[in-house]
Amino acid sequence: MPARIIIADDHPLFRTALGHAVAAAWPDADTVEASSAAAARAALQHHADCLLLDLHMEDSQGLSALMDFRQDFPALPIVIISASEEARVYAAAAQLGASAFIPKSASLQQMREALVAVRDGDQWFPDAEVEADGDLAKIASLTPAQRRILDRMRDGLLNKQIAYELDISEATVKAHITAIFRKLGVISRTQAAMLSAKLDVDQPAANTPSA
Incomplete structure (x- = not known):
């Protein structure tokens, strides 16, 4: 085949x-x-x-x-x-x-x-000496639903707007945001958005802000 x-x-x-x-x-x-x-x-x-x-x-x-x-x-x-x-x-x-x-x-x-x-089952990457990023591991721990909500938080949408776009209740949005903050180790939308900027490829990633 x-x-x-x-x-x-x-x-x-x-x-x-x-x-x-x-x-x-x-x-x-x-x-x-x-x-x-x-x-x-x-x-x-x-x-x-x-x-x-x-x-x-x-x-x-x-x-x-x-x-x-x-x-x-x-x-x-x-x-x-x-x-x-x-x-x-x-x-x-x-x-x-x-x-x-x-x-x-x-x-x-x-x-x-x-x-x-x-x-042949191997990997191939351009030569680069960069250490693993703990923040990326945190982002990777999010569920797909949580990542969709985080994306909309980065766009500045309010909870009710996120709920409308994703066809879920505001209570569900709030529960997901609480889980997102816990997994990312942040306490605000701004901090979550800055951390998730590490997924961007066309601009330098922001440092994780201190709590």
Whole structure:
């Protein structure tokens, strides 16, 4: 049975480039292209051997997308594709369960090397000496429902607005926020939002504020 590889990127030309790299690593692979996280998720309802995931698409921004796919497909190798060249982003992707990180500036040969490593059960990341981040472990401990609420808190929504958007009661929102604060070790929405900024890939992560 040929390998089935999902390429999720909203730029057609870059999907083509990734397709060439996939063909070099998996010569007989069945490649499926997706221009959104939703389309990739739909494709993953069938068998897949690897997901190549762009961190910036219309319906996904930052490392939250990696966390969502990792949660729902725990055994699936996920290769992150990103324009970011920050060492902290490479390290964060590794800590959150990615198998590889391919910067969009990488050559076709580097892309192939990364995919061959993943194909063979290894990992591949650009050289970077960065320690594991305890705050990311806290964020990773949140449930998908709690992460959805945290995202809306970052957008400045009030409890009643979050309840309306997610079709849940305000009491449920409050209970989730209490759990979020406890897991993240913070005491305010501002502190929670600043900590969750570490999932962003296009700006420096904020330091966790002191309580």
